Amino acid sequence: xxxxxxxxxxxxxxxxxxxxxxxxxxxxxxxxxxxxxxxxxxxxxxxxxxxxxxxxxxxxxxxxxxxxxxxxxxxxxxxxxxxxxxxxxxxxxxxxxxxxxxxxxxxxxxxxxxxxxxxxxxxxxxxxxxxxxxxxxxxxxxxxxxxxxxxxxxxxxxxxxxxxxxxxxxxxxxxxxxxxxxxxxxxxxxxxxxxxxxxxxxxxxxxxxxxxxxxxxxxxxxxxxxxxxxxxxxxxxxxxxxxxxxxxxxxxxxxxxxxxxxxxxxxxxxxxxxxxxxxxxxxxxxxxxxxxxxxxxxxxxxxxxxxxxxxxxxxxxxxxxxxxxxxxxxxxxxxxxxxxxxxxxxxxxxxxxxxxxxxxxxxxxxxxxxxxxxxxxxxxxxxxxxxxxxxxxxxxxxxxxxxxxxxxxxxxxxxxxxxxxxxx
Numbered sequence: 001x002x003x004x005x006x007x008x009x010x011x012x013x014x015x016x017x018x019x020x021x022x023x024x025x026x027x028x029x030x031x032x033x034x035x036x037x038x039x040x041x042x043x044x045x046x047x048x049x050x051x052x053x054x055x056x057x058x059x060x061x062x063x064x065x066x067x068x069x070x071x072x073x074x075x076x077x078x079x080x081x082x083x084x085x086x087x088x089x090x091x092x093x094x095x096x097x098x099x100x101x102x103x104x105x106x107x108x109x110x111x112x113x114x115x116x117x118x119x120x121x122x123x124x125x126x127x128x129x130x131x132x133x134x135x136x137x138x139x140x141x142x143x144x145x146x147x148x149x150x151x152x153x154x155x156x157x158x159x160x161x162x163x164x165x166x167x168x169x170x171x172x173x174x175x176x177x178x179x180x181x182x183x184x185x186x187x188x189x190x191x192x193x194x195x196x197x198x199x200x201x202x203x204x205x206x207x208x209x210x211x212x213x214x215x216x217x218x219x220x221x222x223x224x225x226x227x228x229x230x231x232x233x234x235x236x237x238x239x240x241x242x243x244x245x246x247x248x249x250x251x252x253x254x255x256x257x258x259x260x261x262x263x264x265x266x267x268x269x270x271x272x273x274x275x276x277x278x279x280x281x282x283x284x285x286x287x288x289x290x291x292x293x294x295x296x297x298x299x300x301x302x303x304x305x306x307x308x309x310x311x312x313x314x315x316x317x318x319x320x321x322x323x324x325x326x327x328x329x330x331x332x333x334x335x336x337x338x339x340x341x342x343x344x345x346x347x348x349x350x351x352x353x354x355x356x357x358x359x360x361x362x363x364x365x366x367x368x369x370x371x372x373x374x375x376x377x378x379x380x381x382x383x384x385x386x387x388x389x390x391x392x393x394x395x396x397x398x399x400x401x402x403x404x405x406x407x408x409x410x411x412x413x414x415x416x417x418x419x420x421x422x423x424x
Contacts, residue, residue: 001026001217001218001260001261002212002218002220002248002249002257002258002259002260002261003022003026003217003218003219003220003259003260003261003262003263004219004220004222004245004248004259004261004262004263004322005018005019005022005219005220005221005222005263005265006222006225006226006243006244006245006248006262006263006264006265006322006324007222007223007224007225007226007228007243007264007265007266007318007322008225008226008264008265008266008315008318008319008322008324008327009225009226009227009266009267009270009271009272009311009314009315009318010224010225010227010228010270010271010272010273010278011038011223011224011225011227011228011243011272011273012038012225012267012271012272012273012296012305013225013265013266013267013330014265014267014328014330014331014412015040015056015221015222015223015265016039016040016041016042016051016056016221017040017041017042017043017056017330017412017415017417017420018263018265018328018330018410018412018420019040019042019055019056019057019219019221020042020044020056020057020059020060020417021417021420022219022263023056023057023060023063023219024060025217026057026063026217026218026219027062027063027064027211027216027217027218028057028063028064028065028066028208028211028216028217028218028219029055029056029057029058029060029063029064029065029066029218029219029220029221030055030065030066030067030068030204030208030218030219030220030221030248030252031053031054031055031065031066031067031068031071031220031221031223032068032070032071032220032221032222032247032248032249032250032251032252033068033070033071033222033223033241033242033243033247033251034071034072034133034223034224034239034241034243035052035053035071035072035073035074035106035131035132035133035136036052036053036074036077036078036081036106036131037052037128037129037131037133037223037239038052038129038223038224038239039051039052040052040056040221040223041415042056042059042417043415043416043417044059044416044417045417046059046088046089046090047088049085049088049090051081052077052081053067053071053073053074053077053078053081054067054078054081054082054085054092054097055067055221056221057219057221058085058090058092058096058097059090061091061096063096064095064096064097064098064211065096065097065098066097066098066099066100066204066207066208066252067097067098067099067100067103067204068100068103068204068251068252068253069100069101069102069103069204069205069251069252069253070103070241070242070247070250070251070252070253071100071103071104071251072103072104072105072106072132072133072136072137072140072241073099073103073104073105073106073148074105074106074111074131074132075105075106075189075190075193075194075197076108076189076192076193077106077131078193078197079193079196079197082097094199094200094202097200098200098202098204098207099148099197099200099201099202099204100148100201100202100203100204100205100253101147101148101149101152101201101202101203101204102147102148102149102204102205102253103147103148104136104137104139104140104145104146104147104148105136105145105146105147105148105151105194106131106132106133106136107132107136107146107186107189108132108185108189109135109168109172109181109186110132110133110135110136110139111130111131111132112132112172112178112181113132113135113171113172113176114128114130114131114132114133114134114135115130116172116176116178117134117135118130120176128274129274133239133240133241134240137240137241138240144164144167144168146160146164148197148201149201151190151194151195151197151198151201152198152201154190157190158187158190161183161186161187162183164186165180165181165182165183165186168181169181203253204252204253205252205253205254208252208253208254208257209254209256209257212254212257220245220248220249220251220252220259222243222245222248223239223241223243224239224243225243225318226243226244226317226318226321226322227314227317227318228243229242229243229244229321230242230243231244232244232321233360234276234277234360234363235360237274237275237276237277238276244321244322245259245262245322245323245324246259246323259323261325261326262322262323262324262325262326263324263325263326263327263328263409263410264318264319264322264324264326264327264328264406265327265328265330266315266318266327266328266329266330267310267329267330267331268310268329268330268331268332268334268335268396268400269290269294269307269308269309269310269331269334269335270307270308270309270310270311270314270344271294271296271305271306271307271308272305272306272307272308273303273305273306274303277360277363277364277366278306278308279311279313279314279344279347279363279366279367279368280308280309280310280311280314280344280368281306281307281308282307282308282309287306287307287308289337290307290308290334290337291304291305291307293334293337294307294331294334308344308368309341309342309343309344309368309370310343310344310400311344311368312343312344312345312346312355312400312403312404313344313345313346313347313354313355313356313357314357315400315404316355316357316403316404316405317356317357319404319405319406324406325406325407326406326407326408326409326410327401327404327406327407327408327409327410328408328409328410328411328412328420329397329400329408329410329411329412330411330412331412332380332393332396332397332411332412332413333379333380333381333412333413333414333419335375335396336375336376336377336378336379336380336381337377338375338377339374339375339377340372340373340374340375341372341373341374341375341396342370342371342372342373343370343371343372343373343399343400343403344368344369344370345369345370345371345403346369347366347367347368347369348366348367348368348369349362349365349366349367350365353369354366373395373396373399374392374395375392375396376390376391376392376393376396377392378390380393380413381413381414381419382413383413383421384418384419384421385421386421386422386423386424388421389411389421397411397423408423409422409423410422410423411423
């Protein structure tokens with residue numbers, strides 16, 4: 001069984017929570033794209049955890065966790081993240097964490113370049129997390145990146161460093177007029193943060209193929225959502241990797257395998273971190289009320305999330321991009337503050353009503369078309385069975401389900417692991 005847990009919208013939908021919950025029934029959890037530019041928040045009986053690079057299955061004692069070749073790995077960040085979890089009693093060993101030898105290393109100069117470019121762009125910035133993601137993926141495709149497997153042969157790796165540093169300084173010093181990168185600092189980075197990770201580096205493709213052949217259940221954990229995908233998202237305000245479920249086997253190192261199940265995760269309302277078009281966005285007091293009720297601040301950056309009502313147009317597009325068979329709807333409890341709940345069911349574009357998500361360039365001209373659904377206006381955070389939900393809450397779920405033409409299987413009514421209702 002190969003299952004993908006993927007984001008339907010702009011990211012921050014609650015994928016980490018669903019992976020933490022469902023991984024109880026899986027043997028392996030694999031991250032297959034992205035880096036430490038987003039965070040998955042997990043709350044369970046062991047405490048509250050914010051995971052950036054490690055798969056959310058790391059909190060399960062019997063789950064093997066994999067960082068696939070489609071990822072970009074900041075060695076310093078990973079080392080510190082592992083340290084924080086160990087301080088909380090989470091065991092991390094080569095037996096339960098495997099890092100692909102083909103995964104690319106995010107270097108300090110990638111972070112530097114990310115920051116320099118955002119500053120150069122000024123008011124036209126893309127809203128980067130400034131963690132070096134676009135520059136490292138650019139180097140990957142230019143075949144100028146370092147890979148995790150190279151750490152296993154230090155002599156050969158260090159011989160490559162001067163030529164890469166010389167090339168990189170054409171941009172750092174020559175383009176941005178910043179102090180140049182030195183070979184010594186690059187090697188020191190590898191020595192300090194790379195060496196402790198050597199026991200974890202392996203051929204994860206071979207491992208996953210063997211696990212699949214042995215009948216193991218494998219879960220693929222995505223970062224961000226469909227609207228941040230480099231090909232299908234709101235370019236240029238996207239990530240630099242493929243967040244799409246269909247990419248999961250490729251980014252995990254097993255392109256020969258096929259998904260059996262795709263579970264899309266979306267919130268009961270809309271949120272967005274960073275720049276770019278966000279048609280259904282609330283502003284002012286309406287936005288502040290929803291943001292505060294939902295605690296909408298980025299897990300990786302702490303930035304206030306932009307918020308708005310559920311967006312049927314964007315979500316239907318995201319469901320199609322992700323090939324979602326079913327949906328996990330999160331944070332339904334937050335909407336308990338409303339007597340009536342707005343839903344964006346269409347866009348008005350140049351005087352016409354549209355229900356298909358348009359090309360990104362047209363989104364700035366779109367205006368939301370709202371419908372109102374009766375709210376339940378009572379606390380549902382203690383509900384654990386479908387029968388305990390108010391009729392109005394069930395009505396809202398069915399409204400979203402019908403509007404998006406995809407079955408909602410799970411509903412989260414709180415941040416805790418057990419605060420999820422499986423619908424009949």
